[in-house]
Amino acid sequence: MSKKVAMAGMFTALAMILSYVEVLIPISLGVPGMKLGLANLVVVVALYTMGAPMAFAVSMIRILLVSVTFGSLAAMLYSLAGGILSFCGMMLLKKIPNFSMVGVSVAGGILHNIGQLAVAMAVVENIHLISYLPPLLVAGTVTGMLIGIVSNQVVPRIKHVIK
Amino acid sequence: MKKGDILLICAVLILAGAGLIFMNLGGKKSGGTLTVTVRGEIYETYDLAKDQEISLEIDGWHNRFRIKDGVVSMMEADCPDQYCVEHAPIAKVNETIVCLPHKVVLEITEGEEPRDVDA
Numbered sequence: 001m002s003k004k005v006a007m008a009g010m011f012t013a014l015a016m017i018l019s020y021v022e023v024l025i026p027i028s029l030g031v032p033g034m035k036l037g038l039a040n041l042v043v044v045v046a047l048y049t050m051g052a053p054m055a056f057a058v059s060m061i062r063i064l065l066v067s068v069t070f071g072s073l074a075a076m077l078y079s080l081a082g083g084i085l086s087f088c089g090m091m092l093l094k095k096i097p098n099f100s101m102v103g104v105s106v107a108g109g110i111l112h113n114i115g116q117l118a119v120a121m122a123v124v125e126n127i128h129l130i131s132y133l134p135p136l137l138v139a140g141t142v143t144g145m146l147i148g149i150v151s152n153q154v155v156p157r158i159k160h161v162i163k
Numbered sequence: 164m165k166k167g168d169i170l171l172i173c174a175v176l177i178l179a180g181a182g183l184i185f186m187n188l189g190g191k192k193s194g195g196t197l198t199v200t201v202r203g204e205i206y207e208t209y210d211l212a213k214d215q216e217i218s219l220e221i222d223g224w225h226n227r228f229r230i231k232d233g234v235v236s237m238m239e240a241d242c243p244d245q246y247c248v249e250h251a252p253i254a255k256v257n258e259t260i261v262c263l264p265h266k267v268v269l270e271i272t273e274g275e276e277p278r279d280v281d282a
Contacts, residue, residue: 032246032261072243098167106172120261125203126268128257131186137179138189141172148168 007162008046008054014044015062020070029135029137036143037109039066044090044105044151049079049162052091077123078116085115101155102148110137191255195274197235202266211235211254211274217263224265237258 011020018038027034039062047053063083067076089111113136123128165215166228197209201221209217219226226247227239236252237260247262253271 033244072264074242078263093167096167098165099171100165101170102164103168103171106168106175110175120263123263124200124268125262126200126259126261126270128259128270129261131257131259133181134179134186136173137182141175141179145172151255156191162179 004054004162006049007050008058011042011046011050011058012065013059015039015058016044016065016069019062019066024072027140028141029139031132031135031139034136034139037112037140038143039107040086040108040112040144041147041150041154043087044101044108044147045154045158047090047094047104048101048151048155049159056091059087059113078119081111082115083118086112100148101151102145105148105151106141106144109140109147111140113137113140172240175280192273193218193233193254194256194258194271196272197230198272200268200270208272211271220265221265224260226267228269236272237262237269240265267273 016039018041022036022038025036027036042062044060046058050058060080060083063076063079069071070081084102086108090104090108093099093107099107114126114133117129117132117136121127177255195211197211199208199217199219201219206219209215209230213215214231216227216229216238220226223237226237226240228235228237234252234254237247237250240247241260242264244264247260247267248258253260253269256271256273258271261267268276
């Protein structure tokens with residue numbers, strides 16, 4: 001158990017660093033505040049190596065810590081909505097044998113965007129924000145694919161260490 | 164990659180493409196009015212034909228935006244993220260600038276006499 005907790009701590013630290021790094025890489029595509037979602041790499045790898053409960057903990061603690069360190073409390077609401085929706089989607093898709101890490105990670109990427117946008121739309125009560133969705137879907141798919149491909153390489157290499 | 168992955172990726176990309184095409188259908192019209200909403204309620208509307216700078220001071224926070232030649236841009240805001248200030252200026256119907264921390268939305272609407280800036 002203590003080894004598992006230590007591993008989860010390390011994953012969380014890694015996810016925090018990736019969240020920090022992506023602040024330094026601004027991509028916009030016309031959507032304000034758009035980010036690459038690199039931290040999802042850690043969540044996907046955690047999901048496939050440590051199982052759903054630990055991966056969920058890593059994802060939630062990452063969002064909490066990133067929001068209080070380099071974000072704002074208001075931003076936490078959006079991140080949590082995206083994080084929870086994204087995690088549920090990935091967990092469900094992982095159970096379906098027809099999907100590999102690529103599909104799981106793509107679903108995670110786009111659901112994260114959808115969750116955040118939905119909360120933003122509810123907060124300002126404006127339906128026209130939906131026009132931000134298509135570029136978010138494309139960006140989520142592309143980064144999701146890349147993260148899935150990287151996870152596919154990482155997971156088999158570290159799986160025997162984490163048990 | 165498995166069959167499900169490819170299916171999912173194609174479905175999402177087709178959906179995004181369809182959304183983009185649908186939203187740009189018939190070209191975007193130049194707007195006539197700027198509608199400002201605060202916390203989901205209409206705060207004020209402004210004529211895009213009239214150049215002006217407006218300061219919003221609500222509950223201790225502050226947003227300042229400008230209308231010039233039918234184009235609206237956020238000049239200044241004391242919100243932490245500054246996404247609204249960095250946002251590209253807006254001029255076409257349904258385009259928005261959102262300041263999420265302040266729950267302020269600047270939105271272009273048609274207005275009574277939509278005018279064509281390019282004409």
